[in-house]
Amino acid sequence: MRVAALATGALLAGASHPAGFGPLAFVSLVPLLHALLRTPSLGRAFRAGFLAGLVFFGVSFCWVLGSQVGGGLALPLAFAIGIPLLASGCGLLALALVWIARGSPRLALGAAPGLWVATEFARSQGWGLSIPWNHLGYALADQPFLVQGASIAGVYGLSAWIVAVNAGLVLLPRIRPRARFALVAALAAPLALGPGGLGDPESPESEPGADSLRVAAVQPALDERERHVPERLHANLRRLLDLTQSVLAERADVIAWPESAWERALGPSGDAFLAAIAHDLETPLVTGAWRRPDREEPGWRNAAVLATSAGRTPVVAEKVYPVPVYERAPDGPTARLLARAGLWSGRFAPGAGSAPVLLPREAGASVPIGVLVCIDASHPELARGLRLAGARLLIAIANEAGTGAWSAGLHARITRLRAVENRMPVVRVANTGPTLWIDAGGRVAASLTPGERASGSHALRLAGALPLYARIGEKAVVTSCFFTALAIGAARFFQSRRGVE
Amino acid sequence: MMKIRCSLFVGAALLLAALPAFAIDGGFAAVGSSESYYEKASAGEAAAASSSVAPQASEASGGLPTSLFVVDAQGGVAYRDLGNGAWQVQLEMAERPHEHVDAVYDLVLALPLPVGSSSRAWRIEPRTGASTTAKRVVYGKEAIVLKRNVPLERAWLPLLAGAAGGLPDLSRTGYAWTLWDTIVRYDASAGATLQAFATFDYTADPRVAAPDSENPDNAAYVITWIPTLEAVPPFAIRLDVVANGNEE
Numbered sequence: 001m002r003v004a005a006l007a008t009g010a011l012l013a014g015a016s017h018p019a020g021f022g023p024l025a026f027v028s029l030v031p032l033l034h035a036l037l038r039t040p041s042l043g044r045a046f047r048a049g050f051l052a053g054l055v056f057f058g059v060s061f062c063w064v065l066g067s068q069v070g071g072g073l074a075l076p077l078a079f080a081i082g083i084p085l086l087a088s089g090c091g092l093l094a095l096a097l098v099w100i101a102r103g104s105p106r107l108a109l110g111a112a113p114g115l116w117v118a119t120e121f122a123r124s125q126g127w128g129l130s131i132p133w134n135h136l137g138y139a140l141a142d143q144p145f146l147v148q149g150a151s152i153a154g155v156y157g158l159s160a161w162i163v164a165v166n167a168g169l170v171l172l173p174r175i176r177p178r179a180r181f182a183l184v185a186a187l188a189a190p191l192a193l194g195p196g197g198l199g200d201p202e203s204p205e206s207e208p209g210a211d212s213l214r215v216a217a218v219q220p221a222l223d224e225r226e227r228h229v230p231e232r233l234h235a236n237l238r239r240l241l242d243l244t245q246s247v248l249a250e251r252a253d254v255i256a257w258p259e260s261a262w263e264r265a266l267g268p269s270g271d272a273f274l275a276a277i278a279h280d281l282e283t284p285l286v287t288g289a290w291r292r293p294d295r296e297e298p299g300w301r302n303a304a305v306l307a308t309s310a311g312r313t314p315v316v317a318e319k320v321y322p323v324p325v326y327e328r329a330p331d332g333p334t335a336r337l338l339a340r341a342g343l344w345s346g347r348f349a350p351g352a353g354s355a356p357v358l359l360p361r362e363a364g365a366s367v368p369i370g371v372l373v374c375i376d377a378s379h380p381e382l383a384r385g386l387r388l389a390g391a392r393l394l395i396a397i398a399n400e401a402g403t404g405a406w407s408a409g410l411h412a413r414i415t416r417l418r419a420v421e422n423r424m425p426v427v428r429v430a431n432t433g434p435t436l437w438i439d440a441g442g443r444v445a446a447s448l449t450p451g452e453r454a455s456g457s458h459a460l461r462l463a464g465a466l467p468l469y470a471r472i473g474e475k476a477v478v479t480s481c482f483f484t485a486l487a488i489g490a491a492r493f494f495q496s497r498r499g500v501e
Numbered sequence: 502m503m504k505i506r507c508s509l510f511v512g513a514a515l516l517l518a519a520l521p522a523f524a525i526d527g528g529f530a531a532v533g534s535s536e537s538y539y540e541k542a543s544a545g546e547a548a549a550a551s552s553s554v555a556p557q558a559s560e561a562s563g564g565l566p567t568s569l570f571v572v573d574a575q576g577g578v579a580y581r582d583l584g585n586g587a588w589q590v591q592l593e594m595a596e597r598p599h600e601h602v603d604a605v606y607d608l609v610l611a612l613p614l615p616v617g618s619s620s621r622a623w624r625i626e627p628r629t630g631a632s633t634t635a636k637r638v639v640y641g642k643e644a645i646v647l648k649r650n651v652p653l654e655r656a657w658l659p660l661l662a663g664a665a666g667g668l669p670d671l672s673r674t675g676y677a678w679t680l681w682d683t684i685v686r687y688d689a690s691a692g693a694t695l696q697a698f699a700t701f702d703y704t705a706d707p708r709v710a711a712p713d714s715e716n717p718d719n720a721a722y723v724i725t726w727i728p729t730l731e732a733v734p735p736f737a738i739r740l741d742v743v744a745n746g747n748e749e
Contacts, residue, residue, distance in 0.1 A: 230729075233729055234603065234605050238686045238687075241605065264564065264728060264729070267564065270563045271563055271564050272564050272656055273564055273607060273728035275563070275652060276684060277684050279648070279650050279653065280648070280682070280683055280684040310652050311651075311652020
């Protein structure tokens, strides 16, 4: 049992960033599921699930230990507390599966996708741990061929599919040959949504034109220790401007700078100097900036601003989910206690949700675009909300200079799936990269090398019709998975009452 | 044509805390001080103010300054009536020490123009050298182009025009302030001195007369706005309006 748990944990980690052997996810749960069906002990099941989770999350979140953000022991402590909490979810999942398997192993395997998705959903929510990374579906994000189904069922649908395949592999030897064929066909059905299939947008190519938008992106690669240091403000700004000028030989519809690239605090009237820069560049500019709190607000906001040559610098997005510990202001008794102990350094309050903003264009009509700040792109409902409200392109600004290349790669992978889910092109602009131009099919149309000072410009075809996922959202998937699992659990309950073991 | 040479160009030196020794404000030295304006004015000011939690005085105006530190300089601006409502304004800038400003700043020209004037291109491209061999002014590897910034006029002039320490009030003169700007990045490789001149053509109501050169309110200003020193009035060089350019 222990070996199976370790194997599952290792395979899950191998399928996830940075190892990135995504298709491993399709077999990663097989050892654990197989072992769980052989044990009647709920205690052993919990321990096995917990161990698998400990390995999976322990490896996947190693980047936390190498981060340059937060103070002293804050992040190591968060790691030490958070990983067992996350692993507990896997333990409970294993426990539930064994409990159902006591009545029927097949029912338990049938319940596995729903239960898994329920744990992923719960840990992503604000009322949970607010940790949206490392969902199983993200393991496939680098393989557009495999993820087109996300336009129907979102990342949770992909996770459910992956777990279903794992469960199917465990089930195959236990069913008749004819049923095996039907099972394999059912599990392979989502592949029909791949390139050229039912779920693929018309064409990955995008030529400049009325239905496309050219986005210039700047990747300044500023060291975290040199950002927001007063003595470096002009040097950093100069670097941004130099990189911007170098890419504007070809006219862009919008320029994007990374999260908090504008190092002057924004007041209630915006920033006239930023507006002067946009006027000078003769191109609208989206940049991250910190907004000073109004008198009645509890903390700063990590925001995004759209500066236009018309002299306006409205805030177009605020980070809804500031990262706990080093970014989010202490907002509960435990957090305040940790802050007093110097273990919680955050000062940003959660921002309000954002709406699409109309991007003025010199030629053609204005285009509604959405902007998300950093890990907000990891919360699918935010990108979907923008898409539903009319956004036809998403700009995701980020800065992972402090948390490192590992977390940056993780976010980049997640962002690709947002494009597929919403059939909406996404430009991810990150301080240290990777900066990506992602088409509506999740393919990387252009990129800047991570870690390098660079800038680039690329046109992306704008989003067309709303996909099913954008219409129904992840709640339908999660709810259906949850009720599937609930129904199976109920069946098991009544079986046990009738004495069927 | 009467030519009056004047000092122009970046009349400021920002002393970043880490680089005090590199500040050379030749412009200020020209009026009798070895210490740059920004060195004096910003003593004790931390550039960190922009990141401070405390609200800034200029926050309500989006960070726009509400007064200027004006230095009179030789030279000026001449308005030539070309007939039939066509006008040309000429700016002359004498050779002067180059300011070493290790900053990114907005170079703003405040220029009075007749109310309702129009132009085919709201751009001013300074040139340098003799008029026969003149070349575009290139600074920081970019050819300098001052573009009219109407949004900046809307935002800044209500704070600045007619205010104490600001720009003169031009109401009832038939003229109004226009602002032209460009973002400039300090170019350490620029030479020791700068000299430039520029012209701008516009049309106006034929009844409009040139600004009165005897009126001390009539002048153009070259403003160096460095955004990090919000409490420090920007350094501004005043270019007097000189007698009609048609006198040549």
